[in-house]
Amino acid sequence: MPFIDLPERIPGLRAQARESRPWYRITNQAADEAEVMLYDEVGGWLGATADEFINDLRGITAPNILLRVNSPGGQVYEGIAIANALRSHPASVTVQVDGIAASIASVIAMAGDRVRMMPNAMIMVHDASGLTVGNAADHRETAELLDKISGNIADAYAARAGGTRDEWRQVMVQETWYTAEEAVAAGLADEVVPTPKRGDGEPEMRQQFDLAAYGYQGPRREQPKAETGLTEDIRSLIGEEIAAQLRAAVTPPAEEQPAEPVAAVEHQGEPGPELVAFTDEPAPEPPAAEPVDEWAAAVARLTQDDADGWSASVSHLTGTTASSSAATEAA
Numbered sequence: 400m401p402f403i404d405l406p407e408r409i410p411g412l413r414a415q416a417r418e419s420r421p422w423y424r425i426t427n428q429a430a431d432e433a434e435v436m437l438y439d440e441v442g443g444w445l446g447a448t449a450d451e452f453i454n455d456l457r458g459i460t461a462p463n464i465l466l467r468v469n470s471p472g473g474q475v476y477e478g479i480a481i482a483n484a485l486r487s488h489p490a491s492v493t494v495q496v497d498g499i500a501a502s503i504a505s506v507i508a509m510a511g512d513r514v515r516m517m518p519n520a521m522i523m524v525h526d527a528s529g530l531t532v533g534n535a536a537d538h539r540e541t542a543e544l545l546d547k548i549s550g551n552i553a554d555a556y557a558a559r560a561g562g563t564r565d566e567w568r569q570v571m572v573q574e575t576w577y578t579a580e581e582a583v584a585a586g587l588a589d590e591v592v593p594t595p596k597r598g599d600g601e602p603e604m605r606q607q608f609d610l611a612a613y614g615y616q617g618p619r620r621e622q623p624k625a626e627t628g629l630t631e632d633i634r635s636l637i638g639e640e641i642a643a644q645l646r647a648a649v650t651p652p653a654e655e656q657p658a659e660p661v662a663a664v665e666h667q668g669e670p671g672p673e674l675v676a677f678t679d680e681p682a683p684e685p686p687a688a689e690p691v692d693e694w695a696a697a698v699a700r701l702t703q704d705d706a707d708g709w710s711a712s713v714s715h716l717t718g719t720t721a722s723s724s725a726a727t728e729a730a
Contacts, residue, residue, distance in 0.1 A: 432463040433490075441481070441503050442474025449480035456484055464490045466511060472502025475527055475548055479503070482510040482555070496520040496579075496588070505587070509555045514588040516579035522587055524567075525574040527552060560586030 435456070442448060466485065472478070485492050485507070494500075494511030501523035508514055508522065516522075527548040531541040553567035560567075582588040637645075 431461055432465060433459045433461040435459075435464060435466045436469075437466065437481075437504070437507070438469045438497075440473040441470060441507070442477035449477045449484070452481050453484045456488060459488070459490060462490055464488065464492045466492055466494045466507075468494060468496050468500045468504055468508055469498035470501070470504035470507075471499060472504045472523075475503050475552075477503075478507050479551075482507045485510040495592075496522065496582075499523065503552075506552055506555050509559045509587070513590075514559075514582075515590045515592055516582055516588045517592050518579065518594045520579050522577045522582045523574070524552075524556065524571050524577075526568075526571045556587065562586075 437452075464485075492511045492513075494508045494514045496508060496514070496516050497520060498517075499521050500508040501521075502525060505522050505524055527545050529541055529545055531538050549568060549571060550564055553564045553571060556562075556567045556570075557564060577585060577587060579588070579591045583591055
């Protein structure tokens with residue numbers, strides 16, 4: 400039982416595969432040319448089947464067909480049927496290998512009136528292979544059949560590139576890979592398409608990567624922020640004139656500001672850390688502290704010249720206490 404085709408034996412599987420993975424596309428690029436894209440396996444579980452392809456191929460009335468190939472190969476008989484359908488079509492067929500034409504896909508490529516390789520594309524040729532389930536006689540039968548199939552494939556290469564069947568069988572047994580330039584040198588292709596300059600790609604492909612179609616305008620740039628703050632907010636509330644008066648009230652004139660940093664700052668109110676200016680000159684020795692009466696020190700804050708009523712009311716108490724303390728010490 401050679402060449403078991405599982406999809407044919409499972410009802411509905413091939414039809415489901417066709418719906419889930421379209422393997423080719425035919426479009427009319429111009430009035431005189433139709434484009435056919437073969438971008439998948441040929442036959443197999445989810446690949447191309449000849450009946451679909453040939454039915455759509457019949458509907459092409461343009462005088463020229465561009466067949467674009469990017470396929471790893473697949474089932475031999477499906478590929479041979481597709482190749483023969485292309486040879487039988489009245490249009491002039493140009494095969495363009497976009498990526499890879501391997502195995503039976505390379506045989507399909509040989510059906511073109513002209514074969515051209517895109518930059519960095521490749522062609523691969525090898526002997527046919529298959530699957531056999533059975534006894535020794537079944538395996539021998541499959542081996543003989545594979546030799547015949549490989550001979551037919553070798554004839555397809557020889558018809559385009561020259562040489563004999565046996566010569567191409569030797570190339571196929573080695574599983575030979577051709578670069579675009581090597582394919583032309585071997586006679587499997589007619590030309591290598593020059594590498595397009597940047598920006599000269601196909602409009603449809605450029606559009607697929609044009610993010611402007613989705614509203615993308617490029618990377619965002621930080622916009623300079625307007626200088627806003629509390630000062631401008633106050634000005635808007637109280638007016639420019641009043642804001643200027645407040646600014647003048649809290650900002651000392653230039654002549655009153657110290658020209659040089661001071662060694663220490665005396666804090667008003669609660670005591671705090673000293674602010675020391677670092678200079679090359681040594682700091683002056685602080686004067687000797689004079690003995691201070693404890694009660695006078697406790698009420699010193701109450702006797703500051705702030706002209707408030709509380710200071711005036713306790714000033715005589717401070718003087719009396721200080722005199723009493725002095726008298727006590729004298730005694």
